[in-house]
Amino acid sequence: MFGYIVRRLIAGVLVLIAVSMMVFAIFFYGPNDPALAYCPESRCTPQRLDNLRHNLGLDRPAPQQYVEYMSGLVKSRHIESGGISIDCNWPCLGVSFKYRVSVFHYLWDRFPATFSVAAGGAICFLIIGLFSGIFAARRRGTMADKAIVSTSLFINAIPYYLLALLAYLYLVQGLGLFPETGYHSPFKDGPFKFVGGLALPWLMLGIAYSTQYARFSRGAMVDALNEDYVRTARAKGLMERVVVRRHALRAAIVPVVTIFGLDFAYLLAGTLFTEKIFGIQGMGLAGLDAVQRTDLPMISAYTLISAAFIVVANIVVDILYSVIDPRVRLA
Known part of the structure; x- marks a missing residue:
């Protein structure tokens, strides 16, 4: 286990070095x-x-x-x-052409907003997707199962930026069901203002991303419930909720961990549409502004930080496999 972690860390560092070389060549020796x-x-x-x-x-x-x-x-x-x-x-990692400040420290100051959006949204779509998928799998073939699958396909067909924009126009500006969105520090402005400003972005991320989690978790749970060890647990007289929670869920959650780790890394790299639509001053908005103004040091630093998030997420997901599912053996 220790040797595998060391090898994965070395491979991750080599990948980041290769990415840094490509980024440097593209932005400083490109067209x-x-x-x-x-x-x-x-x-x-x-x-x-x-x-x-x-x-x-x-x-x-x-x-x-x-x-x-x-x-x-x-x-x-x-x-x-x-x-x-x-x-x-x-x-x-250089000085911004526009702001004349260190690009790393500028992006780091915006990281709390991006992390808050990503963490809250990830919790929402994991809970909604996982529980709806398990609910559908336990009722396979019923109207509830068909309704969940059909709803997830329908929501997945709507572009996320359109869904978020309509929610902002109608729920915030139109009906006023949600307060004006934006990031507020929970330490300076208080937890209520923090949650109020991010509640709708979290909900939109939860609804949009939960569709694939519902389908993945449903399929994995259906396969797990048909395994021999699950039938054995039922034959021993265990309650259905115990069978689902202790036996089937642990095996079914493995493929969900893969997409969750990568999705969370992409959100940390910048929730671009969410920040733009809901007026959140995060890393994604800073990267978009840098592209529009051709701020090469800012773009290159943003790319390197995003690559680091994705590489780290892959390593963490690989390690978690052995913790979640004892059948997985790391060579």
Whole structure:
């Protein structure tokens, strides 16, 4: 077990290094010149562009630039860019062209909002999807089962951004059933304002994502309930809820853990539509703003952080397999 975890961690680090190389090559050696992104030719003279390239370090060899760029993960750096001088505290992944601040610290300040949306939404869609799937599996072939499957397919056919936008227009601005959405710190503004501002985003994420969890958990539960060990447990006289909870559920939840880990990582990388529609100042909105303004350091840092979330989620999911299902053996 320990050896497997070490190997997975090493593989994860190698993947992140490969991603960082690709990100660096795309954003700093791609079709767009970082100096032109900072100052277009219509506003900059050739001499000023050369000065910008020198200040950004673009006139240095590529390996040296990559080492200096990635060294910001382990130490502070002093950066001069566009006539400004900034001491970028560790960790530092460059300075934003627009805000003239450390991109990592700027994104980190927005992380609590994204994490709050992702965690609340994940809890909602896991509870709704898992319980509805188990409920349908225990009543296979009945009207309740067909209604749950049909409803999940219908909701899944609606684009999430349309569902969230309609909910905001009608439930917040139209009927006023929910307070104005947005992120409020639970420590500064209080828990009631925190929950009130995120209740509708959590509900929309829960409804939209729960459809696939309902279908996955239903299918896995149906297979688990037909296993020999479940029939043996029933033959011993165990109550049905004990059979479902202690025997069938533990095996049926394994495929659900896979998609849950990845979905949660993608939400941590930025709930873009949710933040845009409900006015939440999170990492996803910062990434969208960086793309619109061609803020290359911000985009590259956002991409690296998103990749780190996904890699870590894969490692955690692989380790959890052996905890949830004892039949799984990690070589």
